[in-house]
Amino acid sequence: MxxxxxxxxxxxxxxxxxxxxxxxxxxxxxxxxxxxxxxxNVRMVPLLNIDSVGGMHSSNEVGEYEPEFILDMLPFKGAIQGDVAIKETGDSMSPRIPSGAIMLLRRVMEWQEYFGYGHVFVLVLTDGRRITKRVTKCIENPREYVLCESINPAYPSEELPKKMIYSVWKVIDVLVHEGY
Known part of the structure; x- marks a missing residue:
């Protein structure tokens, strides 16, 4: 090659x-x-050994103290410098992002100023968990909370304090292997 x-x-x-x-x-x-x-406009993007879970109360397969490393390089159309790819675990974001899907992520630098509600994000929480949710505005207290929604209707929406969010990564693209 x-x-x-x-x-x-x-x-x-x-x-x-x-x-x-x-x-x-x-x-x-x-x-x-x-x-x-x-x-x-295809760019090779590092696939990291970490995952994000759909469920707010689920543990990541790769814990917060395990070292992050590159598993592979994957081509993504429309990727830019700094984008990364990680695996989704769990089914709360199915069928749009099923367990095992690979997500192309782009870091949102000034999320505290402007979140871009309505999109799907991977939120890295202050306790080290990584969760995948559609984030919308919390009507009751938008200054301190965001509303995290699942795609799968079996999982309820939950309010998340903004102070628990360490970093925000927008899901740009999703690769799904359907096995046939």
Whole structure:
């Protein structure tokens, strides 16, 4: 595999191995795949070993004290520098984000000033939990709370104190493997 082709869409997809172990451009050319990488704004994004859970009272599979590391690099259309990918655990966000789905996340830097209600976010809480919820405005006390909603109707909405939120990551895209 040609690293420059994978990261930047330059050169050929595969390298041909020559007798002494050096490489040159491959005789295999997949122009349509290269074009996708160039024209569709695809960027390789690190898939981290952490997860986010749909349930407010569920534990993450990867605990807060386990070191974070990159498992893989995945291509996402529309990704930008700083985006990361993580796995979803649990079914409270199903069917839109089923357990096992990979989410492309983008950090929301000034969330205290403007949240962007109505979107799905991964909230990193001050106790280390990571939860995935659609966040809407809390009508009763919007200055101190947000309303966290599940997609799955079996799970009730809950108010979450803003002071419990450490960081906010907007879900930009979701990859779902349907097994067929």
């Amino acid at each position: 040609n690293r420059d082709w994978l990261l930047y869409g330059e050169g050929e997809m595969l390298k041909e191995i020559i007798g002494n172990g050096t490489s040159s451009s491959t005789i295999v050319s997949d122009k349509s795949f290269r074009t996708y990488f160039k024209e569709e």
